[in-house]
Amino acid sequence: MSLDIAQQGLRERKRIATRRAIESAAINLVVEKGLENVTIDEISHRADVSPRTFFNYFASKEAALLGESPELPVDGSVARFVDGELGSSALEGLGELISTASEDSREDAETHTLRFALLRQYPQLFTLRMTAMRDFEEELASVVAERLRHDEPTLDDDARRSKAKLITLVAFGVIRHSWSCWAENESAMTLSERMKESFAQLPGILSAGAA
Amino acid sequence: MSLDIAQQGLRERKRIATRRAIESAAINLVVEKGLENVTIDEISHRADVSPRTFFNYFASKEAALLGESPELPVDGSVARFVDGELGSSALEGLGELISTASEDSREDAETHTLRFALLRQYPQLFTLRMTAMRDFEEELASVVAERLRHDEPTLDDDARRSKAKLITLVAFGVIRHSWSCWAENESAMTLSERMKESFAQLPGILSAGAA
DNA sequence: TACATTCTTGCACTGCCTGCAAAAAAATCG
DNA sequence: CGATTTTTTTGCAGGCAGTGCAAGAATGTA
Numbered sequence: 001m002s003l004d005i006a007q008q009g010l011r012e013r014k015r016i017a018t019r020r021a022i023e024s025a026a027i028n029l030v031v032e033k034g035l036e037n038v039t040i041d042e043i044s045h046r047a048d049v050s051p052r053t054f055f056n057y058f059a060s061k062e063a064a065l066l067g068e069s070p071e072l073p074v075d076g077s078v079a080r081f082v083d084g085e086l087g088s089s090a091l092e093g094l095g096e097l098i099s100t101a102s103e104d105s106r107e108d109a110e111t112h113t114l115r116f117a118l119l120r121q122y123p124q125l126f127t128l129r130m131t132a133m134r135d136f137e138e139e140l141a142s143v144v145a146e147r148l149r150h151d152e153p154t155l156d157d158d159a160r161r162s163k164a165k166l167i168t169l170v171a172f173g174v175i176r177h178s179w180s181c182w183a184e185n186e187s188a189m190t191l192s193e194r195m196k197e198s199f200a201q202l203p204g205i206l207s208a209g210a211a
Numbered sequence: 212m213s214l215d216i217a218q219q220g221l222r223e224r225k226r227i228a229t230r231r232a233i234e235s236a237a238i239n240l241v242v243e244k245g246l247e248n249v250t251i252d253e254i255s256h257r258a259d260v261s262p263r264t265f266f267n268y269f270a271s272k273e274a275a276l277l278g279e280s281p282e283l284p285v286d287g288s289v290a291r292f293v294d295g296e297l298g299s300s301a302l303e304g305l306g307e308l309i310s311t312a313s314e315d316s317r318e319d320a321e322t323h324t325l326r327f328a329l330l331r332q333y334p335q336l337f338t339l340r341m342t343a344m345r346d347f348e349e350e351l352a353s354v355v356a357e358r359l360r361h362d363e364p365t366l367d368d369d370a371r372r373s374k375a376k377l378i379t380l381v382a383f384g385v386i387r388h389s390w391s392c393w394a395e396n397e398s399a400m401t402l403s404e405r406m407k408e409s410f411a412q413l414p415g416i417l418s419a420g421a422a
Numbered sequence: 423t424a425c426a427t428t429c430t431t432g433c434a435c436t437g438c439c440t441g442c443a444a445a446a447a448a449a450t451c452g
Numbered sequence: 453c454g455a456t457t458t459t460t461t462t463g464c465a466g467g468c469a470g471t472g473c474a475a476g477a478a479t480g481t482a
Contacts, residue, residue: 009448010448010449011447011459011460014448014460015460018460039437039438049461049462051463052440052462052463053460053461055438055440056461059439060438061438089416091416091417127342127345131338131342134334162388162412163412163416165388165392166385166412166413166416167416170381170388171384173377173380173383173384176383177377180376180380181373181376198377201374201377202377202381202417204374205301205374205377205378206414206417220479222428222480225429225478226429229429250467250469251468251469251470252468261430261432262469263430263431263432263433263471264429264430264431266469266470266471267429270470271470
């Protein structure tokens, strides 16, 4: 794990350091002065790079604040999910997969905390993050399709892909719900706990008929 | 219906005309030259207003392309939904409410068609549209909460609001699914038909357990 | 007609973002 | 080490987005 960063040459190490410096400068400045009052120039200056270099690393101020896009966990939980060992249904398993995955983080703990605070403070940032999740959605949808191949082998390809996508998008709806609840209540549960909660509520919203 | 535009004075009529002219100029230019190759200057010029005036009407090029935000239908279907007459569950009813509402349109048919073509062509625009839907989501969530007050009178306020939000966000997940299917297949069904389809698939994704 | 209100426009200004080419830094090789 | 190649950083020039302000035009009102 800690060998990832290991000597791939000075160049690579410097690139990572610069990226981190920019992210950190951006996040701290926004915490200090507010999103609207921070310019690329300021961020670059604090990170000790030229404004032009900023754009060699990030496409925008927001991109620097959001950091890297999420990726599938690499600990084998994906394999267990595909094999049907995670959750009694694909949707439920997906919920477990995501809420567990949202716990790990390959970065500085303080940066991570501040980033979350910003997502809480600026809903626009959360929206952007969800937007940036499109690729992740595609990835997840194909994993879900694999799971469905296991759960329902009789389904034809098109139906399976469509169903996988529906499951994925519904799951993202649930994630948004978790987020919304989590962001409103000052410091109640962990986000990942809140996610488990929302996923648990899910079955109740389909069946509950008229009075 | 056609009386909406009726004499509210020259000023108001001109405002509406200008707004329409800008929208139309924007849409047509983007259809002709592609989203990236159209500037505010061009749009303003074709709409016969100054670039400065453009910003008196829209905050950005994208806003002009997307047009007005969606609103709740005014034909009484909301009341029927709240009273539990629409759908056998809140989620199902919400599906009917939305898919029906997406049919009406208070605008020029050609503009409407082109706008949809653009949403199809540029997924970023659809994402933006979903982002702009936040307020609409809030509105819907409170309507859903009313419906829940009817369906499950025993629920306390917090639980009801949370559940209403979950239902709403899941519904938006389904809408995204409908959109995705609709945008991929060249000219299959109506969007609103496609929505009914996706909502119908929904019950199947919760129960389907392991093989 | 005279007055008040609202809308349009030009102007100046800040900030975002990109392409390009020169300089700096790091990797590679003899 | 020194020479060469590759990659990164930086400055510069420039286009486009978006905003505040104040003057002037258009509309509403009496």
